[in-house]
Amino acid sequence: MLDTLLKSLPVALAATLGAASLAQAEPKAGGTLTAFTSGYRTLNAAVQSGAATGAPASQIFAGLVTVGADYAIEPYLAESWEVSEDQLTVTFDLVDGATFHDGEPITGEDVKFSMEVVKANHPFGQNMFGHVTSIETPEADKVVLHLDQPVPGLLMSLQPLLMPVLPKHIYDDGQDMKTHPRNMENVIGSGPFMVEENDPTQRLTLVKYDDFFIEGRPYLDKIVYPLIKDPLTRVLMLEKGEIDYAPFAGVRPNDATRLEKADGVNVTTDGYGAIGYVHYLELNLREKPFSDHAVREALAHAIDTNFLSMVIFGGRTQPGTGPLHTGNPFYSADVPMYEPDMEKAAALLDEAGYPVGDDGARFSFVLDVPSWAPAAHVPMAEYIQAQLAKLNIAVELRKAPDFGTWVKRIASWDYNATMNGSFNYPDPTIGVHRHFDCENIKNVIWSNTQGYCNEDMDKLLDAAAVETDMDARKALYADIQKIAQEDLVFIYMPQDFSATVYSDRIGNAPASPFGALAPFTDVYLEE
Known part of the structure; x- marks a missing residue:
C-alpha cells in the first residue's frame, strides 16, 4: 500500500468513487444525514489537522485522490497520473469540467497554490511535501511535481483530508491563511457539498453541490452537524434516531456496548485502519521539571496503562508502547517499557533532586485537559492526578471549555502538561514525524509543540522518509520508536477505542481506511 508511488503506471478513472461501503443496495438520491460535531475552529484542512476539521x-473540498479499500489510491480530481522511471517526477491530469462552488473552474494553478499553502501552514505539511522542489502547470488541466528524492507516502498525502484543493482566486490575497476569514465565512470549496450554514456554537449544515464533477454524486441532499459536546446526549439521540452517524471517540466503549443492543443502530470498528489514534501525556520539555529525563521516567513508572485500558476502555484497547499504533504496518514492540513501580518512581524523583518539601509536595504543575473530546481524556487526567498525589506531586486539572481555548494555549507553548493524542495515518511521514522533527517545533497544534530535538532522531526520520525498501523502512522505524521511548518524548496512554455508530437507514456507510474523513460521495439514505 505504501509503495503506490513507485508503480509508474497511469491510473484510469474509477467508475465509482468515494468511501468503501458497509451496505450494498441500489443507492437512492436525496435526504438529510445528521452527524454531530464536538466543536471546530476552521473548515480549512489545509491549515488544521484533526477530525473536528477533517x-x-x-466533504467541502476535493483532493487529487481518495483512498479506497486496502489503501488503494483512487482517482478524484486527478483522473490519472504517471510517475517517471527515476521516481522524481509525478504528472497529474485533472478531470474535465470540475468547478469550485462559485462556478469558477478548478485548474492546475489551484492545485499548485493549495500544495504550497499546506506545505507552509499544515502541522505536517513540510513532512508531506518537503521533498517537492517545484510544481509546474504546463496546461490548465495538468500538474507536474518535481521531487529531490522518491517519497513513498506522497500519493497518500493528496487526499482531501490532507491536501484540499482551495480556490486560489479567493485565498491568494495576502492574508494569513490560518486566520483567513474565508476559512469560516462564505466558504467556497471544491468537493461534493457546499456550506449552507456555519454557526460553530450551534450547527454546520452542508448541501449538495449540483455541479459536482462526478455525475450523479453525491446522493445526499444535506449533511447536518449539530454541536453536541456531551457523550451521553449523543447516545440518547442515537437511540431516538435523532443522529444518524457518530464516528471516532464520539461514543465511549461502555456506550458502544449499550448501543450494540439498540434497535435500528449499528456499531462497527471498521473505518479506522488508516487513523491509528494514540493517546499520550504531553509534557513541555523546555523547562523543569519535565526537561529532566528522570522526572519523565518517574511519571512513566507511576502510570499503569493496563489499568487504564481496563477501566476506561473496558479492555477493548491495548496499552500504548510508543508513537506508532499497534495496527500500523511499521509498528515495533521492541521498545523500552516502564512497568508500574511507585517505589522506583519515588526513588528517581529523590535522586533527581525533587524531595518532598516542607509543604508536603515535591513540585506542582497544571495539567490541561481538552474535556469535550475524546471523552477518555478527563478520566485519564483524573487518574494521573490521583497517582501522582501518591508521589507527593500536586496536579491541578485545567479543563478547557472549548477547542479554541485549548489550542491557543498549547500552540503558544503556554502550558506545563496536557492530555493529547494524534493520528498516525498509514505512512509515518504524514502523522508521526511531525512530533519529533527538530524543524517542526512550531506554534501550531499537533506539531512538535513539546519542544523535542534530537539530532540522531532527525537523521533517522530523514532516512525513513525516502527509503523505498519496505524492510529497510521498518528497521528505521523500529529505531525511531526505540529512541522515542528511551527519551520519553511522550508518556503513552492506552490506544483509543474508535467506533462508528450509524443508523440502519444509511447505505454505503463509510468504511474505507479513513472512514468519516473520506468524501461521502456514495453515502445514501434508505428512506
Whole structure:
C-alpha cells in the first residue's frame, strides 16, 4: 500500500468513487444525514489537522485522490497520473469540467497554490511535501511535481483530508491563511457539498453541490452537524434516531456496548485502519521539571496503562508502547517499557533532586485537559492526578471549555502538561514525524509543540522518509520508536477505542481506511 508511488503506471478513472461501503443496495438520491460535531475552529484542512476539521472539510473540498479499500489510491480530481522511471517526477491530469462552488473552474494553478499553502501552514505539511522542489502547470488541466528524492507516502498525502484543493482566486490575497476569514465565512470549496450554514456554537449544515464533477454524486441532499459536546446526549439521540452517524471517540466503549443492543443502530470498528489514534501525556520539555529525563521516567513508572485500558476502555484497547499504533504496518514492540513501580518512581524523583518539601509536595504543575473530546481524556487526567498525589506531586486539572481555548494555549507553548493524542495515518511521514522533527517545533497544534530535538532522531526520520525498501523502512522505524521511548518524548496512554455508530437507514456507510474523513460521495439514505 505504501509503495503506490513507485508503480509508474497511469491510473484510469474509477467508475465509482468515494468511501468503501458497509451496505450494498441500489443507492437512492436525496435526504438529510445528521452527524454531530464536538466543536471546530476552521473548515480549512489545509491549515488544521484533526477530525473536528477533517470530517466536514473532506466533504467541502476535493483532493487529487481518495483512498479506497486496502489503501488503494483512487482517482478524484486527478483522473490519472504517471510517475517517471527515476521516481522524481509525478504528472497529474485533472478531470474535465470540475468547478469550485462559485462556478469558477478548478485548474492546475489551484492545485499548485493549495500544495504550497499546506506545505507552509499544515502541522505536517513540510513532512508531506518537503521533498517537492517545484510544481509546474504546463496546461490548465495538468500538474507536474518535481521531487529531490522518491517519497513513498506522497500519493497518500493528496487526499482531501490532507491536501484540499482551495480556490486560489479567493485565498491568494495576502492574508494569513490560518486566520483567513474565508476559512469560516462564505466558504467556497471544491468537493461534493457546499456550506449552507456555519454557526460553530450551534450547527454546520452542508448541501449538495449540483455541479459536482462526478455525475450523479453525491446522493445526499444535506449533511447536518449539530454541536453536541456531551457523550451521553449523543447516545440518547442515537437511540431516538435523532443522529444518524457518530464516528471516532464520539461514543465511549461502555456506550458502544449499550448501543450494540439498540434497535435500528449499528456499531462497527471498521473505518479506522488508516487513523491509528494514540493517546499520550504531553509534557513541555523546555523547562523543569519535565526537561529532566528522570522526572519523565518517574511519571512513566507511576502510570499503569493496563489499568487504564481496563477501566476506561473496558479492555477493548491495548496499552500504548510508543508513537506508532499497534495496527500500523511499521509498528515495533521492541521498545523500552516502564512497568508500574511507585517505589522506583519515588526513588528517581529523590535522586533527581525533587524531595518532598516542607509543604508536603515535591513540585506542582497544571495539567490541561481538552474535556469535550475524546471523552477518555478527563478520566485519564483524573487518574494521573490521583497517582501522582501518591508521589507527593500536586496536579491541578485545567479543563478547557472549548477547542479554541485549548489550542491557543498549547500552540503558544503556554502550558506545563496536557492530555493529547494524534493520528498516525498509514505512512509515518504524514502523522508521526511531525512530533519529533527538530524543524517542526512550531506554534501550531499537533506539531512538535513539546519542544523535542534530537539530532540522531532527525537523521533517522530523514532516512525513513525516502527509503523505498519496505524492510529497510521498518528497521528505521523500529529505531525511531526505540529512541522515542528511551527519551520519553511522550508518556503513552492506552490506544483509543474508535467506533462508528450509524443508523440502519444509511447505505454505503463509510468504511474505507479513513472512514468519516473520506468524501461521502456514495453515502445514501434508505428512506
